[in-house]
Amino acid sequence: MSQRLQQRPEKSDEPLLRVENLTKHFPVNTGFISSLRWSSDGRFPLELDSQSVRAVDGVSFDLYPGETLGVVGESGCGKSTLARTLLGLTDLTDGAVEFRGTRTTTFDGDAKHEFRRNAQMVFQDPQSSLNPRRKIGNIIADPLEAAGWNEERRRERVLELLGQVGLKEEHYGRYPHEFSGGQRQRINLARALSINPDLVIADEPVSGLDMSVQAQILSLMQDLQEEYGLTYLFITHDLSVIRNVADRVAVMYLGDFVETGPVDRLFTEPHHPYTRALLDSVPNPDPDTRGVESRLVGDVPSPSDPPSGCKFHTRCPALIVPDPFTREEYREYMELRSDVCNETLQTDTDPASVRSHYFTSSLPAAVDQTVERAISHASDGDWDDAQSTLAEYLSPCEAHIPKLESVADGQLSACHIDSDDREAFSW
Incomplete structure (x- = not known):
């Protein structure tokens, strides 16, 4: 499933970030004895077990300057691992990540330092991502200090950032516990923007916040994007958030992208059964519409032992069944x-x-x-x-791995069901 996301903005010629077949597997066992597979009677070892957790399993996409790519999926599908691997916080197992045409794995010390200046991350939990023993002025100034700014310039820049994210100068000397969850996320945004990055990867930046605060943070992020020309990779499980902030969407399941496309098309004409099931699970506030009708059944399979063929076939409501079965x-x-x-x-x-x-x-x-x-x-x-x-x-869904192929202009889906055979969707 390594075909590239399409539909780039016309204003951009070259991608800021290019990802080719990105793979991240974590070994299940760490010791020699624990990695042995034993005979049925347990008396002697048969072979080494090379099983691993396939957190990200061959993802490819381009991300262009100034756009927002949303990555959605259930918890445990590999979204956060993807984010950390892109930034080099976790070493990749295979594949390539290019930033402005250069592989990040080949960066020398100076180039790696420049990449980390230009690519920042906003973490999911604003509480645990801030050091409780340090004042927020110093927290926001850390990237500036690492970049060699003197103390006076750092303070001026931090005060400027506090104003831009809706905080006050008096907050400079306070500690994280003195702020609400929404304010702490504003602090995280200020820290990420302190050295003017081009790329911001936001990992569930509004989860755990109430709806009114979510709206404020999202509005702030969009304003900052327009002001600074930021490029966002926005990770969340909340489809309503993605619909409001993203230009394109990638739906992730068990380490793979199963459907991608422009946000308007994916929300009105989804192709993959998993995308449709996710949309059916979203509550609709309109009292005249149907209630939640989730079609997802069963548990998410283990990423250390994913199903054969299409990984979603064990839960798929549209599974292709062989004759003569119902x-x-x-x-x-x-x-x-x-x-x-x-x-x-x-x-x-x-x-x-x-x-x-x-x-x-x-x-x-x-x-x-x-x-x-x-x-x-x-x-x-x-x-x-x-x-x-x-x-x-x-079933062909069990026997063959579906490729991520075009089903419409700019829309790709990894499903054995032909687009002409797909029923109309209403949401």
Whole structure:
């Protein structure tokens, strides 16, 4: 899923930030003994387990000067890891990040210092991101001190910034605990803007704030963007926020971008089932419209063991089912196959009881025979044969990884469902 985001603003010729197949995996195990996989009886090791958490799994995009790219998705989908990896706070596993045409991984000391001056981050929690033992004047001045500014110039710049973010000169000598959550986030913005960066990565900058304060912070960020020509990468799980601040949107699921496009089109004509499910989950304040109708089912899979094919297929309400199944029958069939794969199928009862445990209705004759053969193999301890038997029926969503491909002008989606077959969407 490494195809590039399209639809750049006409006013920009070259991207400020270019990301190619960015990957960040975290090893699950750290010790040699804990990384061994053992035989079923636990008596001897079989092989080394190279399992890792695939937090970001091959993301590519361009970000152009002056625009705002919103990245949305559920908690745990890799948004914050993406932000930290882009800025070099976490080393990438693979891929490339280019800033103004130069790879950040090849920067020498001076170039790295310049990159960090031009790319700043606003963290999610305004409380924990501020040192409680230091006055905010000194906190905001830290980047300036690192850049070699003298004390007098630093103070002048900090006072200027305090005014720009809606605080007062008298706040210079106060500590973080003396401010509200919204005020602390203003302090974070002032610190990020202190040395005039070009790129600001905002990681959930308004989460945890009440609605009125959220609106103030978002309005402030847009005003600062216009004044300084800032470029934003805006990360959030709140789609209503993204609709108001972003030019383009990237929807992230289990480390991948599954849909991208201009904000207006993605909110009115979403293609990917995950995007549609997220939009359906947003409460609508209009009393004449339907209530929340979330179509997301099940839990988010583990990023250390993501599903095959499309990672969203285990929860997808539009899963392509093979003949002769109904969608509900195939969900039950997938559960049986999962237990066979994990060798957790109960085999100490008769086949009829096993079938009735998984299936709520009668199966087509051909499917029933396949299930019976698989259960028989499992009862004999032939788990590989049982898996092979059940593989006779496989959804394309499970078998093939969808590519991020164009479904409309500037809109990309990683889904096996053809855009012509997609039902109309209303939100």
